[in-house]
Amino acid sequence: SQMRASAVSAATAKPVRNLIAGAVSSSSSPPPPPRSRTHQSHAPAVLFGWATMLSSATSTAACDVDVVVVGAGISGLTAAAALHAFGFTVAVVEARARTGGRCFGTPEGADLGASWAWLPDERHVGDAAHRLGLTWVPQRLDGRVALPGARRAAGGGDQLAPCGPGAVRMQGGYSALAAALEAALPAGTVRLGTEVIAIEHIAASSAAAWRLADGAVAGGGGSGVVRVHVRATAEDAAASKKHMEAAAAETPGDAGGVGGAGARDVGDRGGSGGLTQLTARFAVVAIPPRVAAARVTFLPPLPSAQLARMMATATWAGDWCKVVASFKTPFWRENGDSGVAQMSQSSLFAVTWEAGGGQELGEAGNCLAGVNFGKAACARLDSFGPHVDQGTGRSSPALRAAVARDLADVFGADTIDDQLLHVYHQAWMGE
Secondary structure: OOOOOOOOHHHHOOOOOOOEOOOOOOOOOOOOOOOOOOOOOOOOOOOOOOOEEEEOOOOHHHOOEEEEEEOOEHHHHHHHHHHHHOOOOEEEEOOOOOOEOOOOEOOOOOEOOOOOEOOOOOHHHHHHHHHHOOOEEEOOOOOEEEEHHHEEEOOOHHHHOOOOOOOEEEOOOOHHHHHHHHHOOOOOOEEOOEEEEEEEEEEOOOOOOEEEOOOOEEOOOOOEEEEEEEEEOOOOHHHHHHHHHHHHHHOOOOOOOOOHHHHOHHHHHOHHHOOEEEEEEEEEEOOOHHHHHHHOEEEOOOOHHHHHHHHHOOOOOOOEEEEEEEEOOOHHHHOOEEEEEEOOOOOOOOEEEEEEEHHHHOOOOEEEEEEEEOHHHHHHHHOOOOOOEOOOOEOOHHHHHHHHHHHHHHHOHHHHHHHEEEEEEEEHHHO
């Protein structure tokens, strides 16, 4: 039951009331755009789940874009697409070299992150797939279950597989959802390899303020712009974050935050760290609250209670690690197996299931996926060294050999030696 979370569980949950926000709720309309456009009279939500808006009312003439979205996962891309549909200019900044966040798949379309949906209950992801022309594949669990020592159980895959019965997976993997959302945005909207170091409110009057979800303000008052300080991800994040905090401490202004004119020096002081900046009327924070609290400097500072709540908010799949193996054919189906296997206690993963059914299901590959949980399990995967190809999750030869040994214990060494093509993995604890 722990894994019964769809790709957009974070993207479709109710907005967290106590996160920093000047956001619209699911029943209200977004703030008016800066120029005359034709809009629907009743707008759908533009912010979902962890996507949280920091706002500062000002003229668009002083800004690079209307809205900067931090994070190109499903939440961030969904927010960006909705904002773009309402006529806002948007820039999406993403530290990774890819979109999708924890929706990450192999070239064969097998998921290394979020994997399933349960329709029609999860109507938001169902509606999104329909709107974007994406399709679903049933999660097949019928057939025998493989056990250590190449033994077999007559059935029970629907009880052993983490998804349980009735699940579907997206054809092409959930990476297809991210790709479709990005494709709906103007070219150049998404900026990969761009890490946010600080989000700063530059006040037009006496002091800066964040507008919170309950209508309160933090750090003073006044309008202005939101300045998002970014840099290429190749540089050291901790050093730049410390640099920004030091710069903020030196900047004159009110005790609760950064004063208007002085705040403009912060970006310039980051020159040695390669910092650049984007100015906007709004910033949407669409990364996990714990990550935002730990890695992004907010100027003026957020209330300590707010940061504590963010740090205490668990990140979905925070201690999961997954492995995907691709094969020449779906040999498990040919042998009357389900693809579900209960692994030995010494295995790198606890259980497997079919993650790609090949031509029969209209999928690009024949794949099995496996999962394990916890710090120790993630550390074991990482101990085999970095990915051969980080963009696809391709594993090192050493990890490929270890996964082959584990699979051989349940499916037979001859079968794995003949069938195994590639191995991919992702330990989410380090993300």
